[in-house]
Amino acid sequence: MNLPTVVTDFINAQNNFDSEASANCFSETGIMLEEGKPYTGRAAIQGVLKETNEKYQSVMKPLKYIEDGTSSVLSAEVSGTFPGSPAVLQFHFTLKNNLIDYLKVNG
Known part of the structure; x- marks a missing residue:
């Protein structure tokens, strides 16, 4: 799967x-x-990432990536200490200048 560098960096950091x-x-x-x-x-x-990392200790496993111009959707299996783990979530990214400008996550 070919992901933009910033998306790969985000996944690794998370x-x-x-x-x-x-x-x-x-x-x-x-x-x-x-x-x-x-x-x-x-x-x-x-701040919110620190809070959610401490609370849920979730890790992401990329499954599928669809890109359309500056918008993209990453489907990933997310597992951690949250109810219903693991779950497949969609990460809706808008990228600008090789950085994430907007991110919305839903199930």
């Missing part, structure tokens, strides 16, 4: 529970929707 490296995959004004709530900017994204 799988290593490195919220700082994960947040650095986002643009300065990047937005991440977590459980329907928007987090804007690297500091806010790092």
